[in-house]
Amino acid sequence: MNTEARSYHHGDLRAALLQAAQAELAEKGVEALTLRGIARRAGVSHAAPANHFSSLAALLSELAAIAFERLATAIRSECADETPGTTAHLIACAQGYVAFARANPALFRLMFRHERLDPMHARAVNAARDAFALPVTAVAALTGDTDPMDSPAPQAAVIALWSLTHGFAELLIQGQFDHLTGDDRDAWVHATIHRLIARSFPEAEERKPDA
């Protein structure tokens, strides 16, 4: 299709391009994405994306921002009923993170492909900060530290929580645990996250100081 679909209003075209980009991403992966291919999928001229996005990186960063906003929502909704400072709160954060990755594997991968994104994209930067605020605060509440990035031990706790949760999510969506999950995959995932986080982040009174 080489003629622009003029029926798009300005904002609608923008949304249509983002939707087409998401579909292309899920189908072909980030390396195969081009503005031209996205325009083709949206049924508009190859010049149309330039009206809304200065580059492919700008469009991908907007997608990453949307993804981080959804991640933040997923984490908050899981954590809503939990008490800060408890292991259950951290487990809920991890459940939200993994649930987002399972529901949006292509977006999940895009969010962490820094070399394809614009590092100064304001909406993406803010959305990422917002998504990680709750887990970082949850670690601080459990370790009893006010600023978890401040002293060596809590920083290790934040890196441990993120690495553990991210690694599990990544290996899970790759299918590495498919042979372990049994018939009820959702239940297995839920129970496994619970055990992984509880074994690495026991309640404060059970914890030993970091080595």
Add this chain to the structure above:
Amino acid sequence: MNTEARSYHHGDLRAALLQAAQAELAEKGVEALTLRGIARRAGVSHAAPANHFSSLAALLSELAAIAFERLATAIRSECADETPGTTAHLIACAQGYVAFARANPALFRLMFRHERLDPMHARAVNAARDAFALPVTAVAALTGDTDPMDSPAPQAAVIALWSLTHGFAELLIQGQFDHLTGDDRDAWVHATIHRLIARSFPEAEERKPDA
């Protein structure tokens, strides 16, 4: 170049194709890889790869097998001086895993892209099993269990070790910790792996039973 470089001996062409594939992979990512592009890079006709690899998946699986063999070597060389059953042994396994990922980021990503690989590729299957044998045995030795996949708690320990190490490696090669590492990145990585593993896998006498 459309004419096959006839100076290649059979085995040399095969090796040249694998080398070209690795270069293409590092430069463009797995989604952009084609047998035709690999042939072009190796300077041979686009029909040449068919003499050695039945499909792109077969060629990628051979690369993944080579990668798993290197991973096994990296893990074994780190672990050589450590005593099985100690936290230090697990730390060494993790150091080897992360060192491999840092030195071979494109291969590291390929190894875990199951949908692009042939699941029955014998050399890749054997190499993967070999690479994970030492860490799985090390977890078993530390937890005191003979078969770490047998009872629920050790299985969680294996998943925890793999998720933690894999997630840290993945986030590290993405550059997520670049702002934390300081001038001596190697030292930061080494020390952080040490603390992450030690906090999640304390020595047996210090451990509490899994929840």
